[in-house]
Amino acid sequence: MKKFTAALCTVLLLIGTVLVPGAAAAGPALANTRAYCIMDADTGLVLAQQNMDEELHPASITKVMTLGLACEKAQGDWDDVKLTVSHEDVYSLAGTDSSHIALREGEEVPLVDALYATQMASANDGANLLAEYFGGGTIADGVAAMNAQVEELGLAHTHFSNPHGISDEDHYTSCYDMAQILRWALQQPGFEDVFTRNKMYTMQSTNIQPVIRYFSQQDKIRIGSSRYHIGSVLGSKLGYTNTARYSYVCLAEQDGVRLICVTMQSQLSTDKYNDVRTLLDYAFATYKNYTQLPGGSVTAQLAVAGGGQSLGTVTVADPGVKLLLAEGLSAQDVTVDLELPEQYLLGAEPAVYAVYTLNGGAKQESTSVRVKAEITGLAELLEQSAGKKLDTAKDVEPGSSAWLLAGISVGCTIGAAVVTVLVLRLHARLKKRRKTAKHHNKA
Numbered sequence: 174m175k176k177f178t179a180a181l182c183t184v185l186l187l188i189g190t191v192l193v194p195g196a197a198a199a200g201p202a203l204a205n206t207r208a209y210c211i212m213d214a215d216t217g218l219v220l221a222q223q224n225m226d227e228e229l230h231p232a233s234i235t236k237v238m239t240l241g242l243a244c245e246k247a248q249g250d251w252d253d254v255k256l257t258v259s260h261e262d263v264y265s266l267a268g269t270d271s272s273h274i275a276l277r278e279g280e281e282v283p284l285v286d287a288l289y290a291t292q293m294a295s296a297n298d299g300a301n302l303l304a305e306y307f308g309g310g311t312i313a314d315g316v317a318a319m320n321a322q323v324e325e326l327g328l329a330h331t332h333f334s335n336p337h338g339i340s341d342e343d344h345y346t347s348c349y350d351m352a353q354i355l356r357w358a359l360q361q362p363g364f365e366d367v368f369t370r371n372k373m374y375t376m377q378s379t380n381i382q383p384v385i386r387y388f389s390q391q392d393k394i395r396i397g398s399s400r401y402h403i404g405s406v407l408g409s410k411l412g413y414t415n416t417a418r419y420s421y422v423c424l425a426e427q428d429g430v431r432l433i434c435v436t437m438q439s440q441l442s443t444d445k446y447n448d449v450r451t452l453l454d455y456a457f458a459t460y461k462n463y464t465q466l467p468g469g470s471v472t473a474q475l476a477v478a479g480g481g482q483s484l485g486t487v488t489v490a491d492p493g494v495k496l497l498l499a500e501g502l503s504a505q506d507v508t509v510d511l512e513l514p515e516q517y518l519l520g521a522e523p524a525v526y527a528v529y530t531l532n533g534g535a536k537q538e539s540t541s542v543r544v545k546a547e548i549t550g551l552a553e554l555l556e557q558s559a560g561k562k563l564d565t566a567k568d569v570e571p572g573s574s575a576w577l578l579a580g581i582s583v584g585c586t587i588g589a590a591v592v593t594v595l596v597l598r599l600h601a602r603l604k605k606r607r608k609t610a611k612h613h614n615k616a
Contacts, residue, residue, distance in 0.1 A: 199538040201455050206448045207438035210348035211456045213497045214424060214431035217356055218531070219540045220460055220497060221452070225349040228330045229437045232412030233272075233295045234351060234422045235338035238319050240292055240367060241358030243303040247284060249362035254284040261312055262301040269339055271297040274388075280381040289374040292367050293388035295411065297337040304336035312336065326353055340416035348435040351422055355433050359424065368424065369408035371395055394423070394446060401446040403453060419445040427457045430497065459537075460497040466504050468493025468547065471527075473511050477554060479519035484558045489513060491527040492547035499537040506532050511546055519555075523548060 200221025203209060208224035219225070247254065258280040266273060274290045276282065276298040284306065290299035304315025312335070319333045330347035331354075338344070346354075358364045376386040392409045393399040405427040412420035419439040425432045434452055439445035472490040476483060491509050498506070512526040525546040533539045 199533060199536070201451050203436075203448050203451070205440050205444035206436050208348045209434070209436045209448070209452060210352045211452055212349075212352040212356070212433045212435075213460075214356060214359065214433045216494065216496060216542060217353065218496055218542055219349065219352075219538050220432070220456055221538055222348065225352075226330055226347050228345040228347055229420075230340045230344065230414065230417035231338055231346045231351065231437065232340070232414045232417035232420045233338040234410050234412040234420045234435075235333060235336065235344070235346075236291055236295065236300055237351065237358055237368075237410055237422060238322065238333065238354050239300045239303050239315075239336040240288060241354065241361050241364055242307040242315075242318055242322060243284070243288060244358070244361035244364040244367070246307040247363065251283075251285045251288075251363065255281045256284055256287055256302050256306050257281055258298070258302055259305060259311075262298050262305065265301065265312065266297055269297070271337065271339055273298040274376075274386055275382075276302065277381050280379050282379060286376045288363075288367050289370065289388055290376065290386075292410070293370065293374055293390045295391070297339065300337035322357075323350075323354075326357055328353060338412055338414070338417075340414045348437050351435045351437075352433045355422055355424065355435075365408065365424075368410070392423075394449065401450070403450055405453060405457065406449075413442075421445050421449055423449070425453055425457075428461065430457065430460060430463075432456055432460075459499050462497075463495035464498045464502075464504060465495045466493060466507065471509050471511055473513060475513050475523070475525065475548070476516040477519065477551070478516050479558070483516075484519070485554050487517070487548050487550040487554060489525050489546050489548055491529075492545075494529070494544070496529075496531070496542075498531070499533065501536050502531075502533060506534075508532075512543075513546075 200211065200223070203223055206223075208227050208229060209222060210219060210225040211221045212219050258276045258278055260278050263276055263278055272295045274294050274296040276296075282302060287299045287302050287306075290296040291303055301312050304312045304319075306315075308315030308318050315336050316333055319336065323331045323333070328346075328350040330345070331350040332343060332345060334341045334344040359368070371390060374388040376388065378385055390409075392406075392411055393401040394403045394406050395409060396402060403425070405425040407424050407426055409421065409423035417438065419442055420435075420437045421439070422435045423433070425434060432453070434449060434456070436445060436448055436452070439448060469490050472488055474486040475489050476486055478484060489511055491511070496507070508530050510528045510530070512528060514524055517523045517525070525548060526543050527546045528541055528543050530541040531537065531539055
């Protein structure tokens with residue numbers, strides 16, 4: 174990998190965050206909760222942590238991944254989608270004394286009901302049903318999809334053996350990984366609606382069961398009359414097993430700052446609630462404003478190859494970002510490196526990243542954020558290369574068939590690259606429109 178460094182930073186689409194080796198932890202020290210992580214929901218910047226990479230049993234916060242994958246598959250189209258309960262959905266839970274909504278084999282359940290049952294009633298049979306849905310077959314297929322998503326997100330301390338969170342030796346995650354899983358899930362269509370619903374949900378009768386089932390969220394932090402109520406918490410998922418003890422993950426927002434907070438292995442339920450309050454009070458008091466950092470602080474040239482030869486170079490730069498920084502810290506405390514491959518081969522998304530490193534000292538957690546870098550000049554390079562006679566083609570002159578094959582090869586390569594560029598641009602525009610629409614809806 175090539176690396177280029179400058180003082181400043183940027184971001185837009187974050188891939189991951191890691192602690193700087195040897196950095197001192199910032200934030201409250203908790204005695205009755207083993208681990209926690211507070212993360213900026215927008216950028217993925219870790220603001221405070223305690224044992225955030227320790228592998229622990231997650232219990233039902235596992236369902237954040239399950240729900241996220243179900244929402245990703247549905248793409249917001251929940252109407253008229255029904256799932257049929259299998260034998261395994263029900264009887265694999267026998268003897269586990271787990272939470273459920275009494276699904277029966279052969280029962281036809283609307284997808285939307287399965288989503289809210291899994292989130293609000295923490296239904297393990299609902300989680301099994303969803304795993305079969307996004308896995309495309311069995312519960313095991315769903316678990317394989319969960320672990321594939323873990324790998325895609327680049328998470329180093331997570332492995333799932335089921336979709337619901339019943340404790341198992343091979344079922345674990347960390348506070349940092351779970352915070353990143355929630356960040357990813359919040360980007361899936363409809364997930365945030367399910368995750369943040371406070372109003373009771375009604376599940377109508379089905380083809381097998383005439384009863385009407387009612388689901389209400391169980392988090393006392395989100396119940397207005399509770400002494401544990403915290404108004405900034407928008408959505409959450411609780412977890413508990415004897416092995417895992419109490420786990421908790423939430424999305425909270427105050428004065429335009431959106432935070433993710435994850436706690437694991439709280440000894441008592443009251444410890445969980447009290448410690449979450451301590452963490453959110455600290456975070457919202459410490460991180461009140463975003464610092465805007467301009468893009469283009471560091472640039473580099475990246476060689477582009479296609480059709481068996483070099484086509485030229487494009488410019489890679491950091492795109493610009495806003496970061497939550499504690500009082501007394503500024504852009505001068507952030508450095509940026511570019512990570513580039515030796516060359517970019519047309520036809521795939523380029524693996525180019527900017528790594529922003531914050532030296533927070535005693536004021537803030539010292540962390541690094543790895544993000545997609547910005548490429549300019551690719552469209553122009555492709556346009557210049559279209560119809561150009563390749564050196565590889567010259568080697569086979571005057572054979573017309575070889576010429577034709579070489580032309581087809583480069584044409585397909587450039588065509589694939591053009592499609593890649595168009596898709597990336599379309600994705601960026603759609604993302605921008607969704608954010609704009611979301612802000613308008615909130616307003």
